[in-house]
Amino acid sequence: MLTPDLLNFSGDGLFAELKLIPNSDGPVSEEAVRELLTLPEFNKLFPIDFNIKQAVKDINALANDGEGKTPIVFKIAERRDGQILLETSNDKMQASMTLVAPWGGKQPTLPDILRSLKEKGINMGLSRAKIEAMLHKLPQLKAGESVSGVIAIGKPAINGIHASLIRKVPLARERLLHPQEREDGTVDMRNLGSVVMVSPNDVLMEITHATPGTLGYTVYGDVLQPKVGKDLTLNAGPGTHIDPDDETKLIATVAGQPVEINNGMQVDDVLQIKEVNVGYGNVDFKGSVLITGDVCEGMQVRSSGDITVMGFVESATLEADGDITVSKGVLGRQLGGNELSTKLTAKGQISAQFVQYSALTSQKDILITKQLLHSHTNTESKLIVSDATGRRGDLIGGRAYAEKGIEAVTIGATADTKTEVLCAMNLETLKLRLKDLEDSSRSLFVAKLDLEARLRRLPPKEEWQNDPNMVDQVKMMLAQKHRVEAELAREETEKDLLGKETEDYYANYFIEAKTHIYSNVEVHIGSAIQRTQREHGPCHVHHQHGELNFDYSAKK
Structure with missing residues (x-):
C-alpha cells in the first residue's frame, strides 16, 4: 500500500509528484497510484494518465532489481485552469x-x-x-x-415590404358579383344597382410605399443588408391627381366613372347609350361607355375606358382599354373554321353571367358567373367560372387558356363534350427573364465593385478637397455609385420575386374543379397533357414532374 507521504506538490505547486523507490515501494498497481489522488489536497488535480501508466510500468520493472534502489519521481497530476x-x-x-x-x-x-x-x-x-x-x-x-x-x-436583416395599392371605390365589374338583395333576403340578378360614379375630391386609391427594410448583423458585427421592397408609382390618369396634402392618395378631379389603370385610376366621362344597333351605329368613345340595353349583331363598340352592357351582347365586337362587364349574356355562333361571331377584348377584366360561342381575350381575370359554353378564352391571369357561392359555374366545350389557373364548378359535361383547358404555359419564358436579370445584376455588381475600388484608390481627402475639378470628379463617382446601388437593389428585388414565382410556378398555377371534371376534357398544364377518360370529383389538377396529378384531398 502506498502511503500519503509519497505524494507531494512540485516546487512550483503546479504538479503532484509521486516519489517511489522500486525495491522498497514496488511492485505497485495503477489503482493504488490513483488512490493517492483522492487525498483532499490532490483530488482536484487533473490526472496525467500517460505518466501514471508509465510510473507503474517503470516501478514494477525495477522492483527487486539491483538498479531499483534509487528513488524515481513521476508527475502524475497537474493543476489546470478552467x-x-x-x-x-x-x-x-x-x-x-x-x-x-x-x-x-x-x-x-x-x-x-x-x-x-x-x-x-x-x-x-x-x-x-x-x-x-x-x-x-x-x-x-x-x-x-x-x-x-x-x-x-445576431440580428437577421428584415426585408422591406413591397408597396401596395388599395382601391377605395368599387368598379363596374364588381356589380356583377353583388346583385341587389330583396327584402326577403334573396337576390335580384336583374337588378345590379346604380352605376358606379364618383365626385370631385373623392379618394380613389391609396398607396402604401415600399420600405427599405432594416439592417441586420452577425455576431462578428458583419452588416447584413436587407432586400428592399418593390416600390410602385401611383399613376394619376385623366380626371385624377395626387392629393397635394397627402401624396399617398389619388383623388378625383371630375365627376364620372372610376376606371382602374396600371398602378392607378382614371375618371372617365360616361357615354350612356340605350342600345347599340344599326340605327345608332358603331361606337368609338374616349371614355367609358354604358349601354343600358343590348349590343346587337354586327355592331362594334370601342372604349378607352370601361364598357358596361346592362343587357346582352350578340355577335358583336367589343374592345376596351379598361374592363368589359356584361350584366346578362354574351351570345355568338360558330362561323367558318374556328371563327366565332362575338369577340370581346379588354386590357382589364372581362365579366359576364353567361357566354356561348364567343372569343374572350383579356390581360386580367375573366369572370363568368354561370356558364361558359363552346367559347375561346385567353387571359394572362385567371379564368373563374363560378358564382359567388361556388355552387354554379359550368365550363363546357371550346378552348380555355388562363396562364395563372382555371377555377370552375364543373369542367366538361356528362355528354362527353370535348373541352380543352390550359394553364401555366410560360415557365420557360419566366426562366429566360430570370436569367437576363441575373446577368444584369452581375454586371451591376461588378460596376459597383469597380467604383468602390476607384474611390479607395483616391489620395487622402486633404490633398484634393481644395481642387474644384477633383471635387466634381469625386461627386460624380459617388453619384454614379449610388445610382448603381439603387438599380442593383431594384433588380435584386425583381429577381427575388421572379425567382419565387418560378420556383412555385406549378404550385400556384393549376386547375380546380369544385364538383366535377367529366370525361373527354383535355387538360394542359405546362408540357403535361392528359385527356380524361372518366369522371373526376372535386379536385385540383397540378403539374408534377412532367405529369398531371389529380389531388382530391384539396376539396373543400
Whole structure:
C-alpha cells in the first residue's frame, strides 16, 4: 500500500509528484497510484494518465532489481485552469460558450471571457446576463465538468415590404358579383344597382410605399443588408391627381366613372347609350361607355375606358382599354373554321353571367358567373367560372387558356363534350427573364465593385478637397455609385420575386374543379397533357414532374 507521504506538490505547486523507490515501494498497481489522488489536497488535480501508466510500468520493472534502489519521481497530476470554449454557428448568427470547471487551477472570470470574445471577434448580440449566469454556476461544478449556453445572437436583416395599392371605390365589374338583395333576403340578378360614379375630391386609391427594410448583423458585427421592397408609382390618369396634402392618395378631379389603370385610376366621362344597333351605329368613345340595353349583331363598340352592357351582347365586337362587364349574356355562333361571331377584348377584366360561342381575350381575370359554353378564352391571369357561392359555374366545350389557373364548378359535361383547358404555359419564358436579370445584376455588381475600388484608390481627402475639378470628379463617382446601388437593389428585388414565382410556378398555377371534371376534357398544364377518360370529383389538377396529378384531398 502506498502511503500519503509519497505524494507531494512540485516546487512550483503546479504538479503532484509521486516519489517511489522500486525495491522498497514496488511492485505497485495503477489503482493504488490513483488512490493517492483522492487525498483532499490532490483530488482536484487533473490526472496525467500517460505518466501514471508509465510510473507503474517503470516501478514494477525495477522492483527487486539491483538498479531499483534509487528513488524515481513521476508527475502524475497537474493543476489546470478552467477553460473558455467558444463556437459560432455556420451562418455566424449565434455564438455558444462552454465553461469547463478548473482542475485545481483558476476559475475563468468575466474579464477572461471578454478577452476571449475579443480575440475571436465576437462583438455583437452578446448577453451579459447569460454570461454571468454561467459564471455563477461554475463554482458548483466538479473539476472538469462544464456548463454551456448561447451567449450571443445576431440580428437577421428584415426585408422591406413591397408597396401596395388599395382601391377605395368599387368598379363596374364588381356589380356583377353583388346583385341587389330583396327584402326577403334573396337576390335580384336583374337588378345590379346604380352605376358606379364618383365626385370631385373623392379618394380613389391609396398607396402604401415600399420600405427599405432594416439592417441586420452577425455576431462578428458583419452588416447584413436587407432586400428592399418593390416600390410602385401611383399613376394619376385623366380626371385624377395626387392629393397635394397627402401624396399617398389619388383623388378625383371630375365627376364620372372610376376606371382602374396600371398602378392607378382614371375618371372617365360616361357615354350612356340605350342600345347599340344599326340605327345608332358603331361606337368609338374616349371614355367609358354604358349601354343600358343590348349590343346587337354586327355592331362594334370601342372604349378607352370601361364598357358596361346592362343587357346582352350578340355577335358583336367589343374592345376596351379598361374592363368589359356584361350584366346578362354574351351570345355568338360558330362561323367558318374556328371563327366565332362575338369577340370581346379588354386590357382589364372581362365579366359576364353567361357566354356561348364567343372569343374572350383579356390581360386580367375573366369572370363568368354561370356558364361558359363552346367559347375561346385567353387571359394572362385567371379564368373563374363560378358564382359567388361556388355552387354554379359550368365550363363546357371550346378552348380555355388562363396562364395563372382555371377555377370552375364543373369542367366538361356528362355528354362527353370535348373541352380543352390550359394553364401555366410560360415557365420557360419566366426562366429566360430570370436569367437576363441575373446577368444584369452581375454586371451591376461588378460596376459597383469597380467604383468602390476607384474611390479607395483616391489620395487622402486633404490633398484634393481644395481642387474644384477633383471635387466634381469625386461627386460624380459617388453619384454614379449610388445610382448603381439603387438599380442593383431594384433588380435584386425583381429577381427575388421572379425567382419565387418560378420556383412555385406549378404550385400556384393549376386547375380546380369544385364538383366535377367529366370525361373527354383535355387538360394542359405546362408540357403535361392528359385527356380524361372518366369522371373526376372535386379536385385540383397540378403539374408534377412532367405529369398531371389529380389531388382530391384539396376539396373543400
